Amino acid sequence: xxxxxxxxxxxxxxxxxxxxxxxxxxxxxxxxxxxxxxxxxxxxxxxxxxxxxxxxxxxxxxxxxxxxxxxxxxxxxxxxxxxxxxxxxxxxxxxxxxxxxxxxxxxxxxxxxxxxxxxxxxxxxxxxxxxxxxxxxxxxxxxxxxxxxxxxxxxxxxxxxxxxxxxxxxxxxxxxxxxxxxxxxxxxxxxxxxxxxxxxxxxxxxxxxxxxxxxxxxxxxxxxxxxxxxxxxxxxxxxxxxxxxxxxxxxxxxxxxxxxxxxxxxxxxxxxxxxxxxxxxx
Amino acid sequence: xxxxxxxxxxxxxxxxxxxxxxxxxxxxxxxxxxxxxxxxxxxxxxxxxxxxxxxxxxxxxxxxxxxxxxxxxxxxxxxxxxxxxxxxxxxxxxxxxxxxxxxxxxxxxxxxxxxxxxxxxxxxxxxxxxxxxxxxxxxxxxxxxxxxxxxxxxxxxxxxxxxxxxxxxxxxxxxxxxxxxxxxxxxxxxxxxxxxxxxxxxxxxxxxxxxxxxxxxxxxxxxxxxxxxxxxxxxxxxxxxxxxxxxxxxxxxxxxxxxxxxxxxxxxxxxxxxxxxxxxxxxxxxxxxxxxxxxxxxxxxxxxxxxxxxxxxxxxxxxxxxxxxxxxxxxxxxxxxxxxxxxxxxxxxxxxxxxxxxxxxxxxxxxxxxxxxxxxxxxxxxxxxxxxxxxxxxxxxx
Numbered sequence: 120x121x122x123x124x125x126x127x128x129x130x131x132x133x134x135x136x137x138x139x140x141x142x143x144x145x146x147x148x149x150x151x152x153x154x155x156x157x158x159x160x161x162x163x164x165x166x167x168x169x170x171x172x173x174x175x176x177x178x179x180x181x182x183x184x185x186x187x188x189x190x191x192x193x194x195x196x197x198x199x200x201x202x203x204x205x206x207x208x209x210x211x212x213x214x215x216x217x218x219x220x221x222x223x224x225x226x227x228x229x230x231x232x233x234x235x236x237x238x239x240x241x242x243x244x245x246x247x248x249x250x251x252x253x254x255x256x257x258x259x260x261x262x263x264x265x266x267x268x269x270x271x272x273x274x275x276x277x278x279x280x281x282x283x284x285x286x287x288x289x290x291x292x293x294x295x296x297x298x299x300x301x302x303x304x305x306x307x308x309x310x311x312x313x314x315x316x317x318x319x320x321x322x323x324x325x326x327x328x329x330x331x332x333x334x335x336x337x338x339x340x341x342x343x344x345x346x347x348x349x350x351x352x353x354x355x356x357x358x359x360x361x362x363x364x365x366x367x368x369x370x371x372x373x374x375x376x377x378x379x380x381x382x383x384x385x386x387x388x389x390x391x392x393x394x395x396x397x398x399x400x401x
Numbered sequence: 402x403x404x405x406x407x408x409x410x411x412x413x414x415x416x417x418x419x420x421x422x423x424x425x426x427x428x429x430x431x432x433x434x435x436x437x438x439x440x441x442x443x444x445x446x447x448x449x450x451x452x453x454x455x456x457x458x459x460x461x462x463x464x465x466x467x468x469x470x471x472x473x474x475x476x477x478x479x480x481x482x483x484x485x486x487x488x489x490x491x492x493x494x495x496x497x498x499x500x501x502x503x504x505x506x507x508x509x510x511x512x513x514x515x516x517x518x519x520x521x522x523x524x525x526x527x528x529x530x531x532x533x534x535x536x537x538x539x540x541x542x543x544x545x546x547x548x549x550x551x552x553x554x555x556x557x558x559x560x561x562x563x564x565x566x567x568x569x570x571x572x573x574x575x576x577x578x579x580x581x582x583x584x585x586x587x588x589x590x591x592x593x594x595x596x597x598x599x600x601x602x603x604x605x606x607x608x609x610x611x612x613x614x615x616x617x618x619x620x621x622x623x624x625x626x627x628x629x630x631x632x633x634x635x636x637x638x639x640x641x642x643x644x645x646x647x648x649x650x651x652x653x654x655x656x657x658x659x660x661x662x663x664x665x666x667x668x669x670x671x672x673x674x675x676x677x678x679x680x681x682x683x684x685x686x687x688x689x690x691x692x693x694x695x696x697x698x699x700x701x702x703x704x705x706x707x708x709x710x711x712x713x714x715x716x717x718x719x720x721x722x723x724x725x726x727x728x729x730x731x732x733x734x735x736x737x738x739x740x741x742x743x744x745x746x747x748x749x750x751x752x753x754x755x756x757x758x759x760x761x762x763x764x765x766x767x768x769x770x771x772x773x774x775x776x777x778x779x780x781x782x783x784x785x786x787x788x789x790x791x792x793x794x795x796x797x798x799x
Contacts, residue, residue: 205453205456206453206454208453209449209453210453211446211449213446295450296446296447296449296450297450297453297454299443299446299447299450300414300415300446300447300450300451303413303414303415303443304415308415310413310415310416311413311415311416313443314442314443315442315443315446318445318446349482350456350478350479350482350483351482351483351485351486353486353514353515353516353517354516356482356483356516357516363454365456365477365479365482366456
């Protein structure tokens with residue numbers, strides 16, 4: 120790896136990812152930091168490459184962070200969450216039912232058919248399913264596997280789950296809180312036509328994961344530049360709007376506890392970060 | 402300090418509630434608090450998602466009565482940051498000399514968020530494109546638009562001899578090809594002029610629409626009683642192509658509007674005067690009114706430009722000479738068109754009538770020449786030079 124260039128990995132869940140990281144790359148270059156990026160088709164290979172030392176940093180989904188943290192010890196390295204978006208903090212997921220239906224309490228869902236996003240979506244599958252299980256509610260699951268390997272970054276699974284709810288082929292749909300609002304505003308869900316039956320506790324989403332093998336000086340400079348980025352800068356504002364943030368915040372580990380538990384409950388990864396989820400092949 | 406208050410009632414954020422939130426938060430400074438209450442069941446969830454995306458902090462109370470949501474929003478600075486460094490794209494009522502590229506996609510006078518595209522409009526110099534009379538001319542043009550379906554007496558009965566009808570069809574065919582070029586030339590410049598000069602764009606857009614109508618009515622008159630159009634000479638088309646080829650706005654405007662369309666005003670007036678039927682009379686007189694306006698704008702903005710840059714006249718002169726050189730060995734006007742004009746002006750096939758028609762066409766050519774000289778003098782050319790340049794104008798009229 121070129122030691123004087125910081126190499127960042129990102130997953131190409133949408134064509135806009137190229138625009139975002141080209142923009143950041145140019146901005147960092149203007150601020151005397153050599154940064155380049157590598158795009159991956161899925162988070163698992165990105166984590167593999169991070170731990171193998173092929174990239175210094177990874178723009179990780181929460182699930183990719185959980186795996187990286189578990190696998191790091193096996194790889195003889197340590198990872199830490201360097202930064203996250205302000206919008207990565209304190210998200211919740213919701214269990215949505217039809218407002219004209221009979222379901223009033225989470226317990227009413229026992230035995231019902233629940234639509235989820237892709238099997239690797241933290242927000243539309245793992246976290247809300249684990250929350251229902253924590254509440255003692257045993258449900259049947261119909262997954263909408265759109266963009267498997269993207270850890271739920273592709274919203275298609277959530278939208279398909281919502282459409283199934285509207286069509287009456289499922290009893291409930293699981294999704295991110297912001298997705299529910301968006302689907303109402305775009306008309307997929309008619310305003311007032313759904314009821315939120317349950318909401319998970321807050322959790323954190325993506326973070327910029329860095330390994331201890333990354334060169335300290337450039338990483339520190341990278342972190343300083345990130346925290347100095349302002350939404351008032353028109354060049355950055357376009358990128359922030361595309362990436363969905365107003366400011367970068369320091370990364371924190373505390374927001375992933377629920378996802379760790381969900382990963383264990385469903386056997387998604389083992390303690391070493393090995394993929395153990397049946398049928399998951401991104 | 403007491404928090405500002407907002408009661409959303411049962412309005413949710415899935416039905417427009419965010420408008421009330423934005424309005425209430427807009428009155429606060431970053432860090433100030435807005436107490437929100439509402440009865441929409443999804444409000445606690447949606448407030449969380451909305452505040453996160455808008456950069457506000459949120460505290461939802463656990464102690465609200467059943468069926469109610471009580472929350473406090475701490476206003477973030479996202480909206481303020483977005484408008485830091487915003488500037489107005491000039492003033493609505495004032496035309497700038499050299500508007501920046503960044504203003505190109507905005508209304509004149511709008512408050513511009515910093516950033517965004519900087520499209521290149523090469524015609525961005527007020528001296529080059531602007532005429533003070535443009536706003537009035539546009540208003541006049543907009544008010545004088547006519548509907549081809551109703552403005553022309555298409556159904557009015559008339560009888561014409563076959564060869565007179567042929568003459569009309571030939572003249573109409575010639576007019577259509579000229580109007581097509583008169584449409585193309587301003588259309589090609591429209592996308593190059595900085596939109597800050599809005600009234601010029603509007604005026605040229607109407608000019609293009611005028612020509613579109615002229616093409617329609619002349620074609621319709623030609624085919625009113627015939628199934629085929631008349632002839633189009635190669636030399637005529639070469640002459641027209643020299644207009645389309647001209648990529649300099651001032652020169653193209655000079656050749657097309659001042660010399661070409663100016664000459665055409667006389668031609669259309671001539672055809673209207675000698676028209677053998679009411680439809681021909683009406684379509685040519687309607688077109689003539691529009692063309693007068695096109696000429697006025699061409700003369701006005703070039704006169705204004707020439708007053709600021711005396712050397713412009715040298716370039717205009719060179720353009721006429723260049724075009725003359727390119728066309729000097731060409732036949733000029735389609736002979737069929739010339740003959741058709743004589744027939745229309747003659748009104749009969751007796752030798753006396755034809756002589757009289759022929760003289761009238763020659764008289765028309767003198768009248769066209771006088772008009773051109775007058776307009777050239779208006780641009781500041783001395784009389785002798787104006788006469789010399791007018792004589793070099795294409796024999797194809799446009």
